[in-house]
Amino acid sequence: MTQSRTKNTKDTPSQTTENKNKINPERKMAFESLPPHMRENMTDEEIELFLYAKEWPESMFKKFDEFIFTK
Secondary structure, three states: OOOOOOOEEEEEEHOOOOOOOOHHHHHHHHHOOOOOHHHOOOOHHHHHHHHEEOOOOOOOOHHHHOOOOOO
């Protein structure tokens, strides 16, 4: 009898981030265009989310609300 193993989705970074070897040029340009004081105040996790996350958490939208335009 074999046991079926379920994959723990919390441990799979691909669920939340894209391939870290491939930076999206538009995201890199957006990051570089942020004012220096904002970039300097970002944590390593926030930078990673900014550059690679498929979806941002609500906290990121709040942090960058002056730079995000909605339709």
